[in-house]
Amino acid sequence: MKKILILFLFIPLFSCNDWLTVEPEDSVTFVNYFKNEEELKALHNSMASYMKNICIGKQPYFYNALDADNIEWTYQGFWTLDPETYLPEESMVLDVNWAGFYDAIYIANVMIENEYRFENISEERAEFWLGQAHFCKAVAYFRLAQIWGDVPISKGSESIAPEGKQPALKVLEEAIKEAKLALTLPVHEQLKDVDGKQITSKQYASLGTVNTLLANIYAWLGGLTREEKYWKEAEFYASEVIEGKAGFYDLESIDGLIANVFGKARYSVETIFCIDNDPIDNDRQHETNFRPEFPGQMLMSYPYTTTDESAITSLAEDLWDDYTKIYVETVENIYPDEKDARRREFWFQLGELTYPVTEWDDEAGDFVVVRREKSPCAHIAKWRDVIIQENTQIVQDRPVIATDGDWVVWRLADLILLRAECRANLGLTTAVDDLDRVRARAELSGYDGLTDKESLRQEVFNERRRELFGEGQFYFDIVRNRYHKKYLRGNFQILTEQDIINGAFYAPVGIGAFEKNTLMTQNTYWQWQK
Numbered sequence: 001m002k003k004i005l006i007l008f009l010f011i012p013l014f015s016c017n018d019w020l021t022v023e024p025e026d027s028v029t030f031v032n033y034f035k036n037e038e039e040l041k042a043l044h045n046s047m048a049s050y051m052k053n054i055c056i057g058k059q060p061y062f063y064n065a066l067d068a069d070n071i072e073w074t075y076q077g078f079w080t081l082d083p084e085t086y087l088p089e090e091s092m093v094l095d096v097n098w099a100g101f102y103d104a105i106y107i108a109n110v111m112i113e114n115e116y117r118f119e120n121i122s123e124e125r126a127e128f129w130l131g132q133a134h135f136c137k138a139v140a141y142f143r144l145a146q147i148w149g150d151v152p153i154s155k156g157s158e159s160i161a162p163e164g165k166q167p168a169l170k171v172l173e174e175a176i177k178e179a180k181l182a183l184t185l186p187v188h189e190q191l192k193d194v195d196g197k198q199i200t201s202k203q204y205a206s207l208g209t210v211n212t213l214l215a216n217i218y219a220w221l222g223g224l225t226r227e228e229k230y231w232k233e234a235e236f237y238a239s240e241v242i243e244g245k246a247g248f249y250d251l252e253s254i255d256g257l258i259a260n261v262f263g264k265a266r267y268s269v270e271t272i273f274c275i276d277n278d279p280i281d282n283d284r285q286h287e288t289n290f291r292p293e294f295p296g297q298m299l300m301s302y303p304y305t306t307t308d309e310s311a312i313t314s315l316a317e318d319l320w321d322d323y324t325k326i327y328v329e330t331v332e333n334i335y336p337d338e339k340d341a342r343r344r345e346f347w348f349q350l351g352e353l354t355y356p357v358t359e360w361d362d363e364a365g366d367f368v369v370v371r372r373e374k375s376p377c378a379h380i381a382k383w384r385d386v387i388i389q390e391n392t393q394i395v396q397d398r399p400v401i402a403t404d405g406d407w408v409v410w411r412l413a414d415l416i417l418l419r420a421e422c423r424a425n426l427g428l429t430t431a432v433d434d435l436d437r438v439r440a441r442a443e444l445s446g447y448d449g450l451t452d453k454e455s456l457r458q459e460v461f462n463e464r465r466r467e468l469f470g471e472g473q474f475y476f477d478i479v480r481n482r483y484h485k486k487y488l489r490g491n492f493q494i495l496t497e498q499d500i501i502n503g504a505f506y507a508p509v510g511i512g513a514f515e516k517n518t519l520m521t522q523n524t525y526w527q528w529q530k
Contacts, residue, residue, distance in 0.1 A: 036119070036121065043107055044129060044132050044133070047133065050101070050136075050140075052275050053100045054101055054140055056275055056294070059096060060147075062295055065475040066295035066296070066298055066470075067474045068299060069330055072324050080489050081495075082490065083526075086508055096507050098151070101140045105140050105141070105154050108134070108136045108137045109156055111130065111133045113156060127184055128186075128191075132185075135209065135210055138175045138217075139213060141178065142175040142220070145171040145175065150166060150167055150168050151168075153166045163517070164520070165521060169221070169224070179214050180214070182205060183210055186206060187206055187208060187246060188204075188206035188207075188247045188248075191204055191206055202267075203406075208247035212415055214234075215235075218231070223482070228425070232426065235426065238418055241412075242416055249272060251441050252268055252269065253441070254441060256270075258382070258384065261408055261411060262382055263405050265405075266406050268411075271406070271411050277293070277405065288389065290398065293403060294470055296380055297380075298324045304381070304383070305398060306400070316355050316377055327378065331343070339444060340443070341444075342466060346380065346382045349379075352374070354375065355373060355375050356371075357371050382470055385403065386402065386403055416438055417434060417467060419431075421457065424457045424459075425453070425457065431456050432446070435460065435463055438463060457481065461481055461483065503523035506523055506525075508523055
């Protein structure tokens with residue numbers, strides 16, 4: 001009965017369009033709650049549900065993180081920083097709603113602020129669930145700062161007063177504060193559920209997860225400020241994980257990477273933090289179109305979303321640039337070494353696929369195949385396990401509706417290369433050691449190029465581009481390194497330093513945030529784009 005009560009209690013919150021419109025229940029509502037550990041887990045499950053949108057969302061960065069030659073016309077405005085695509089009152093495709101982020105923060109605050117009500121819960125178990133709540137808040141604030149920059153900081157679950165935005169640096173400090181409060185969590189191997197059984201899911205935060213989050217926050221601060229102190233902190237927290245002080249993690253073999261990290265095996269020693277993605281989460285009775293969860297999945301076609309060879313033809317003969325695509329030549333430039341195993345594993349028969357060329361035959365009264373040509377387009381093969389729509393009445397030639405695997409947010413190779421970036425920014429040649437560890441898994445020899453600071457920074461960026469292709473990191477890597485004029489398009493090319501200070505790298509604040517908040521303001525850059 002208590003679980004039903006708490007469910008109804010949160011329904012008004014879940015349906016809100018903006019966190020500032022939420023009117024929290026009076027604290028007396030919780031008098032009969034927090035009586036056992038199951039109720040803490042129920043709150044955590046609510047937080048976890050919001051993590052899906054917090055970590056894998058469809059804000060502008062999702063499309064800007066697509067490293068390709070063309071994106072379908074609907075999304076091209078993201079690539080060019082086109083105001084008509086970005087501004088929420090004009091856009092038909094943009095998701096700039098941060099309500100889910102603040103809903104997660106609200107629920108975390110409810111748990112943290114009611115610690116004094118906990119009953120029949122040991123100190124150790126209370127600390128575990130509170131650690132999960134602090135981690136949730138830390139991730140939410142980190143992602144808010146990455147996507148929107150200046151945002152409000154909640155004063156607590158019982159505050160309904162309008163809140164103005166706080167500077168991005170202050171928001172990131174809040175994320176650090178919350179993350180450090182979660183450093184009491186055990187390593188992943190020691191996580192226990194309410195029944196005492198070991199937790200295998202890597203969506204639960206552990207000591208390794210929290211250290212990885214802190215490394216990412218400090219690295220982001222390093223990119224924003226160019227201050228060495230932040231790179232040093234990021235290097236420290238990354239090292240805690242890489243050197244085994246925060247749990248056991250290791251690189252998979254190249255085959256294991258495909259099967260266990262990106263596939264339906266759903267467990268890997270390389271995965272640090274992921275969003276659990278159960279096939280039953282996808283309603284096969286209603287989904288009819290493939291839904292990419294990562295930017296790179298927008299490049300999926302033959303043979304994973306369809307085995308119809310016409311998919312190759314459509315891309316190769318797409319004169320109007322209607323399709324999202326990347327050319328073989330581009331992939332070969334990204335992966336310049338022919339020995340790179342990622343050419344083989346991340347791409348399907350790179351440069352070898354052919355498509356039929358047809359001509360009209362009067363005698364046959366139809367088009368006939370006259371020759372075959374090599375397709376200029378590459379087909380990504382990083383995600384191979386897929387979920388099939390089982391209701392054949394509502395789907396015909398494209399039955400794939402989703403990839404079958406967890407959504408990996410951070411993995412060890414990512415963190416190793418992030419530490420390499422920190423070391424490069426600190427002028428440390430030990431960045432090469434981290435580069436070589438990831439290169440070795442890709443069946444490459446050690447890096448033998450220049451080791452001055454800028455050369456190493458560029459090479460680490462290149463290696464992250466290769467290793468993390470399509471995983472949603474590309475745009476953030478560009479912003480952190482200020483490589484926008486080299487890798488982005490359109491208005492990104494002409495941004496001034498003042499434009500960047502004014503928030504050009506961030507999404508505009510959505511309309512819903514202004515409805516009941518007289519203190520809300522639009523990011524300065526976007527105020528001048530109407």
